Amino acid sequence: MERSRIVVVGGGFAGVTCARRLERRLTAEEAEITLVTPYSYQVYLPLLPHISSGVLTTQSVAVSLRRVLRRTDIIPGGVVGVDTQAKVCVVRKITDEMVNVPYDRLVLAPGSITRTFDIPGLDEHARGMKTLAEAAYIRDHVIAQLDLASATTDEEERRSRLQFVVVGGGYAGTETAAHLQRLTTAACRERYPRLDPSLVRWHIVDIAPRLMPELGERLGHRALDLMRARGVEVSLEVSVDEVTADRVRLTDGRVLPCRTLIWTAGVAASPLVGTLGAETIKGRLVVTPELAVPNLDGVFSLGDAAAVPDLVQGQGAICPPTAQHAQRQGRTAADNVVASLRGRALEPYRHRDLGLVVDLGGADAVSKPLGIELTGLPAQAVARGYHLIALRTGVAKFRVGANWLLNAVAGDDFVRTGFLASTPARLQDFEYTDSYMSREKVREHTKTLVTRA
Structure with missing residues (x-):
């Protein structure tokens, strides 16, 4: 046969x-x-x-x-x-x-x-978070903005380099903003004495009326409160109208000085x-x-x-x-x-459906395993436990667990490797x-x- x-x-x-x-x-x-x-x-x-x-x-x-x-x-x-x-x-x-x-x-x-839309400048200036290369590139890019902001004497340039916009209030966008906001805040406090941490601004923009609506109303509001308490500005029922190399214009007329637009508005x-x-x-x-x-x-x-x-x-x-x-x-x-x-x-x-987990970095998380609503450390334990179980190999589980432990004990690193520095980094280049x-x-x-x- x-x-x-x-x-x-x-x-x-x-x-x-x-x-x-x-x-x-x-x-x-x-x-x-x-x-x-x-x-x-x-x-x-x-x-x-x-x-x-x-x-x-x-x-x-x-x-x-x-x-x-x-x-x-x-x-x-x-x-x-x-x-x-x-x-x-x-x-x-x-x-x-x-x-x-x-x-x-x-x-x-x-x-x-x-998923993208016909927005002027989007294809040229937006950065995605769909692939491993994009995630690694964004880390380098964000740290480069801190380096350049620390080195410049131009206040307008500094403001634009220290403002970051994430489009998409789903899991990918919210978690990305949460983790990178935590990184940039720690970096300014610990390694960039010339930068005032209050100048670092993270902004989530979403056309939806709620942040992560799949979580339900109560947990969604809890996640929104957590993000705003950490200094992340969240604009709902708003989208992007135009993107240039150093600014983002929103559909409500606001113009944000910005050199980093991370696009996570669906797939x-x-x-x-x-x-x-x-x-x-x-x-x-x-x-x-x-x-x-x-x-x-x-x-x-x-x-x-x-x-x-x-x-x-x-x-x-x-x-x-x-x-x-x-x-x-x-x-x-x-x-x-x-x-x-x-x-x-x-x-x-x-x-x-078995539930949802959202890791917002550190001790912040919201989870809904089997319909049970959790926040804080219990939610974080469930979120990271779920990820460890879902990883396919013992080697991967060990590496992830060891990295989490090392980060908790030793703190963050702020190393810029120069990865893909000469790549245009458009969405189509990575995908x-x-x-x-x-x-x-x-x-x-x-x-x-x-x-x-």
Whole structure:
């Protein structure tokens, strides 16, 4: 019997969980499993704010795929198009070499990119927080602003370098602002005698009427109070109107002197979705409750790229793009791939939310495990305990725990490494949003490229 060829696209929570479970459910004689991902690690995204503030090292949250996957063939690159008729993926390797990768079953988990809008100056001046490189870059950039503000005698320049704007009042934006505000305040007090800590201003801007509305009204207000008590200004029901190199204009008319705009205003499905010609909901692939893509033979999709029906909530709801859902969908997708190969019935994805955790740095946190509302140290213990449990390997758990302990005992470092200093640092530079091919180009390539053996 010929081995089935299973291709998994994406090395995030959904894709890696799926590939790992496929290894366990299928023998090497039954199937050849291939994972296409640009990097040989999986990033634990919820801890990126800890990377940006230097609490954790980059290696701590980059879990080696070679430790997690034992017999999956990993292709270093990205799928830039899929010929669903020929059942072939067009892969651009990190060397820019193009190859065809045929499949019998395809699992699409390409994840998401930072969602942007048509705002003057945004593409050029905004910095994202979606990738490990972006988190590391932002840390260097923020510390560079402190260095430059300390060195200048121009008060206007100093004010603009010491004001930081984070757009997006969700988990990513709030946690990023909280951790970096803590870092810059400590830096000014301990290492920059020429800088008045009161001049360092952090500002969260969000078009929504509440900060982190998923937390509920009481915990959301508690988080808002915590942020404002620490000196973070929060502007709700306001957005950005224009961005330049040294200022940000808001839709309410205010102009903020600012040289750092961190954009975390939501995510959009990977552009790969738009090349398939399949039905979408708000840019995400329509899938059945079993995670199969209708009218595409042998194709499954999950995670941020798929509009997975939320059967628990019902009424047409779709699952939010969270790590919690992505991991559990990965297991369901793997089980359904196996079932499809063995001629068995597919099972629908169904999951009840386990709760939310928000780490605001130090002893500040708000959490809602299993519906129980917590704040302060108990919430922080739950948040960090959850992250440790969720990390895939013992090595990663040890590194993260050791980094947290070292930071608590030794305090923060304020080292600027010069990482990616010469990179423009636009969103597309880090997220490769312009790499995808049209359906017509895909079909041309599947006819002309050498098929990978």
